[in-house]
Amino acid sequence: DGGITQSPKYLFRKEGQNVTLSCEQNLNHDAMYWYRQDPGQGLRLIYYSQIVNDFQKGDIAEGYSVSREKKESFPLTVTSAQKNPTAFYLCASSEQGNLEYEQYFGPGTRLTVT
Amino acid sequence: AQSVTQLDSQVPVFEEAPVELRCNYSSSVSVYLFWYVQYPNQGLQLLLKYLSGSTLVESINGFEAEFNKSQTSFHLRKPSVHISDTAEYFCAGSTGGGNKLTFGTGTQLKVEL
Numbered sequence: 001d002g003g004i005t006q007s008p009k010y011l012f013r014k015e016g017q018n019v020t021l022s023c024e025q026n027l028n029h030d031a032m033y034w035y036r037q038d039p040g041q042g043l044r045l046i047y048y049s050q051i052v053n054d055f056q057k058g059d060i061a062e063g064y065s066v067s068r069e070k071k072e073s074f075p076l077t078v079t080s081a082q083k084n085p086t087a088f089y090l091c092a093s094s095e096q097g098n099l100e101y102e103q104y105f106g107p108g109t110r111l112t113v114t
Numbered sequence: 115a116q117s118v119t120q121l122d123s124q125v126p127v128f129e130e131a132p133v134e135l136r137c138n139y140s141s142s143v144s145v146y147l148f149w150y151v152q153y154p155n156q157g158l159q160l161l162l163k164y165l166s167g168s169t170l171v172e173s174i175n176g177f178e179a180e181f182n183k184s185q186t187s188f189h190l191r192k193p194s195v196h197i198s199d200t201a202e203y204f205c206a207g208s209t210g211g212g213n214k215l216t217f218g219t220g221t222q223l224k225v226e227l
Contacts, residue, residue: 004157031213040123042204042217043158050213058214090157097213099146100165105157 003027004106006091011111013085021076021109023091029104031097032074036060037088037108046089049074050097078111085113118207120218128226129197135190135221137179137205147188148206148215149179158204164188175199200225 004025013019025032031050035043045058049068063082068074074093078085088110092103119138127133139145146165150158162173169181179190188205205218 009155035217040219042120042219043206043215044217045214048214092157099208099213099215102160102163103215105150105159107157108155110155 004091004093004104006089006106006109009107009109011109013111013113015113016080017113018080019078019085019111019113021078021089021091021111023074023076023106025072025074025091025093025104025106027093027095027104028071029093029095030071031094031101032068033092033094033103034058034064034066034074034076035090035092037090043090046076048097078113085111087111118205118216118218120205120221122221123219124222124224126224126226127195130194132193133191133195133199133223135203135205135223137188137190137218139186139188139205139207141186141207146208147179147181149173149177149188149190150204150206150217152202152204152220154201161190161203195223195225197225197227199223 007022033048034046044060047066049055065077090108091106094103095101117140148163149161151161152158162171164181172178177192202220202222204220206215
């Protein structure tokens, strides 16, 4: 089955630790995205990548880092510099970066930092 | 800058009743508009989209939305809801030619028996 996988579904970390969230897609899509979802705030874009080895900051990139070494993978690292990391993180991909192409979302990772 | 507003955070409705979820956008240029649905602890699924052309767009499960340029709205409607429609609905938009979506804060639709 084609789709987007995010692992793990739930992740717990201590404050001050970096943590990497996995996102893999087998849809052969060029573009990939990371969003953060908080209750009552909708989704906010963290980073996006339109092609391998290239990525751009979204609206709330501070405290996060990404890499895009392979077309199918777009891992997100939540660093200790992120002041409020507890949230639901969603990865998405689309055939191309133009918004005429539908974004397909993964099931999400719920990160809790204490 | 593009912004999307969903005025209702929660909408309770009885099964088989009609429902309207409101979405307004702000933009001085042409826009792309989308409605996504999210079931508990899952990712988002595209429900329908407006890119250009006919102002009334429909989804396969009975939802429809109308692009209204004069009122800068893209409200989502369904004439008769089912218990399985209980979910959170997000309106999203982007300035035409852009590659970033701006999401509204979401509306929780709760269908009751």
